[in-house]
Amino acid sequence: MRYERPDTIQDATALLASAEANSFVLAGGTDLLVRMQNDDFEADLILDIKSIPGMDAVSQNDEGFVIGAAVPAAALSEHAALASAWPGVVEAANLIGSTQIQGRCTMVGNLCNASPAADSVPALVAAGARVRVAGPAGARDVAIIDIPTGPGKTSLQKGEIVEAVLLPHPAPRSGDAYLRFIPRTEMDIAVIGVGVYLALDEAGIVSSARIALGAVGPKVVLADEAAAAIIGTRLEQKALDALAAACSAASQPIDDKRGTVAFRKKVAGVLARRAATAAYARAGGK
Amino acid sequence: MSSIAVSTTINDDDVEFLCQPDETLLDVLRNRLGLMGSKEGCGTGDCGACSTIMDGRVVCSCLVLGAEAQGRKIETIEGMAQGSDLHPLQTKFIEHAALQCGICTPGFLIAAKALLDRNPDPTETEIRFWLAGNLCRCTGYDKIVRAVQDAAAEMRGEPA
Numbered sequence: 391m392r393y394e395r396p397d398t399i400q401d402a403t404a405l406l407a408s409a410e411a412n413s414f415v416l417a418g419g420t421d422l423l424v425r426m427q428n429d430d431f432e433a434d435l436i437l438d439i440k441s442i443p444g445m446d447a448v449s450q451n452d453e454g455f456v457i458g459a460a461v462p463a464a465a466l467s468e469h470a471a472l473a474s475a476w477p478g479v480v481e482a483a484n485l486i487g488s489t490q491i492q493g494r495c496t497m498v499g500n501l502c503n504a505s506p507a508a509d510s511v512p513a514l515v516a517a518g519a520r521v522r523v524a525g526p527a528g529a530r531d532v533a534i535i536d537i538p539t540g541p542g543k544t545s546l547q548k549g550e551i552v553e554a555v556l557l558p559h560p561a562p563r564s565g566d567a568y569l570r571f572i573p574r575t576e577m578d579i580a581v582i583g584v585g586v587y588l589a590l591d592e593a594g595i596v597s598s599a600r601i602a603l604g605a606v607g608p609k610v611v612l613a614d615e616a617a618a619a620i621i622g623t624r625l626e627q628k629a630l631d632a633l634a635a636a637c638s639a640a641s642q643p644i645d646d647k648r649g650t651v652a653f654r655k656k657v658a659g660v661l662a663r664r665a666a667t668a669a670y671a672r673a674g675g676k
Numbered sequence: 677m678s679s680i681a682v683s684t685t686i687n688d689d690d691v692e693f694l695c696q697p698d699e700t701l702l703d704v705l706r707n708r709l710g711l712m713g714s715k716e717g718c719g720t721g722d723c724g725a726c727s728t729i730m731d732g733r734v735v736c737s738c739l740v741l742g743a744e745a746q747g748r749k750i751e752t753i754e755g756m757a758q759g760s761d762l763h764p765l766q767t768k769f770i771e772h773a774a775l776q777c778g779i780c781t782p783g784f785l786i787a788a789k790a791l792l793d794r795n796p797d798p799t800e801t802e803i804r805f806w807l808a809g810n811l812c813r814c815t816g817y818d819k820i821v822r823a824v825q826d827a828a829a830e831m832r833g834e835p836a
Binding site: 419436 | 680697698700719720721724727730733734735736738739740741743744746787790791805806807808809810
C-alpha cells in the first residue's frame with residue numbers, strides 16, 4: 391500500500407487514473423480509517439488530498455459558496471455567512487457523529503461514502519447544491535443527487551475526485567431545514583432524514599421548493615410530488631397533509647433493525663411537515 | 677511497504693518519526709513515541725479514549741494516519757500538566773472522583789480541554805453533547821460533567 395499526498399489536483403487525478411483498482415481518497419478519514427481496520431481491507435493507494443490548496447477552505451464567489459472537499463463539518467458552523475445562508479445544510483452536517491468526528495468528517499466524504507442514510511446529502515440535494523468533479527479530462531459540475539447510485543456506489547469514474555461542494559447564494563425569502571429521526575438524542579445513524587428548501591413570493595406564498603428524503607431507499611430521493619404539494623400554498627394544514635402523504639408515498643424503504651417500512655414511510659411525512667414548517671419560518675413566512 | 681518520514685509538533689516539541697502508510701497516529705504515539713496516555717478503546721472512532729487535539733480540533737487519533745500528522749500541531753494528554761502542576765481539569769477530576777478504571781480519562785480530559793478552550797462557560801447540556809463521543813463504562817457521566825463545570829468555574833476565576 392502506498393500513501394500519497396499530492397500538491398495539485400492534476401497530480402491527484404493522474405495518480406488515481408494510473409493506480410490499481412483499490413484506491414481510496416482520504417479527506418477526513420472517518421469512514422475510510424474504520425474500513426481500514428477490517429482484516430479483509432486491501433488498498434494499493436491511499437490518496438490524501440489535504441495538501442491541495444483550497445481543499446480546506448470555504449470561499450464565496452458570484453454564484454455562491456465553494457466548500458473544499460476536506461473542510462471538516464465543525465468548520466461549517468464556524469463560517470457565519472454559510473451558517474446564515476444555509477442553516478439546514480450546516481445543521482445536517484453537524485449531526486454527523488461526535489465532536490471528535492466533526493473535527494474531521496467532511497460533506498464530500500459523506501456524499502462519496504454513499505450511505506443511503508448520510509445526513510448531509512438530503513440537505514444538499516434540497517439546497518440545489520452541486521459538486522465540482524476533477525478528472526483526468528478536466529473538471530465538470532454535477533448535481534449532488536447524481537453522485538450516489540446505490541449503497542456504497544457512486545457515479546465517479548476512474549481518476550475522478552470530488553473537489554468541492556458548490557452551494558448557490560440563497561434566493562430572497564428562502565429557507566432550508568433538515569430533520570432526522572434517531573432513537574437516541576445524538577450520535578446515531580438516521581432512520582429517516584428529510585431536507586426541505588423553499589422560497590416564497592412577495593405575498594408569502596411558496597413559489598418553489600425541493601424536498602429530499604434520506605434512508606428511505608437505496609439512495610437519496612428527490613420528491614418532486616412533495617414539492618408540488620406545497621408550491622402555491624402558505625403551508626396551510628391541507629398543504630402539509632398533502633406534503634406528508636407525498637413524502638410517505640415517495641419513500642421506498644427497507645425493514646431493518648433500525649426501523650420498519652411502515653414506520654419509515656409514516657415518519658418521512660411527519661418530519662417533512664416539521665422541516666417544511668421550519669424552512670417556511672426561516673424564509674420569513676408567517 | 678516502505679516507511680514514511682514525518683515531521684510534526686507534539687506538545688510543542690518538534691518530533692520526527694518513521695511510520696507505515698497504514699499506521700494510525702494512535703499507534704505511532706503509543707508504539708513508536710512512548711506516549712502511552714492516549715488509549716485504544718474501540719479503534720473505530722466510537723469511544724473517544726484516543727482523543728487528541730490536532731490543529732486545535734479534538735479528533736480520534738485512531739482515525740488519523742500517522743502520515744497525516746506531517747506539519748500539524750498535535751496535543752496529547754502528556755502535554756496537559758505543566759511539569760508537576762496539574763491542569764485544573766485534572767485536579768477537578770480527582771476531587772470529584774470522576775474516574776474509576778481510568779481508561780477513558782485521558783480522552784475525556786483532552787475533549788473537555790478543547791471545549792473550555794472554545795467556550796469557557798458551557799452549559800451542562802453543552803458539556804454533555806460535546807462529550808457524547810467519549811464513553812465511560814464505570815464512573816458514569818455525572819461526576820465527569822460536574823468536574824468539568826467546576827474546572828470551568830475555577831478557570832474563569834470564580835470563587836468555589
